[in-house]
Amino acid sequence: MVKDKLRDKPKDKESFEKRLERLRGIVEALERGDLPLEQGLALYKEGLALAGDCGRQLESARNEVKLVQDGLLKEFAALDAGDVPGGDSA
Numbered sequence: 229m230v231k232d233k234l235r236d237k238p239k240d241k242e243s244f245e246k247r248l249e250r251l252r253g254i255v256e257a258l259e260r261g262d263l264p265l266e267q268g269l270a271l272y273k274e275g276l277a278l279a280g281d282c283g284r285q286l287e288s289a290r291n292e293v294k295l296v297q298d299g300l301l302k303e304f305a306a307l308d309a310g311d312v313p314g315g316d317s318a
Contacts, residue, residue: 244285251278 254275258268 244282247278247282247285251275251282254278 254271257263257271258275263271
């Protein structure tokens with residue numbers, strides 16, 4: 229299970245990078261100030277959604293790093309494998 233999640237991380241990183249690049253493009257377009265109102269508003273809304281997505285993904289990554297630093301992933305992997313210290317099989 230843990231291996232499957234680790235294998236999926238490069239896809240998450242790519243999508244994060246793509247979202248961030250799109251967000252930068254939106255910011256540049258809005259800062260130019262030459263867009264029609266409707267297009268500017270649509271880009272603004274898209275930018276808010278992208279910023280929220282990126283923020284949530286960064287928070288998730290931050291939490292995962294914290295778990296790794298605390299050694300909890302190792303403990304979870306042991307639980308998944310059924311290797312519980314001090315536990316007896318019933």
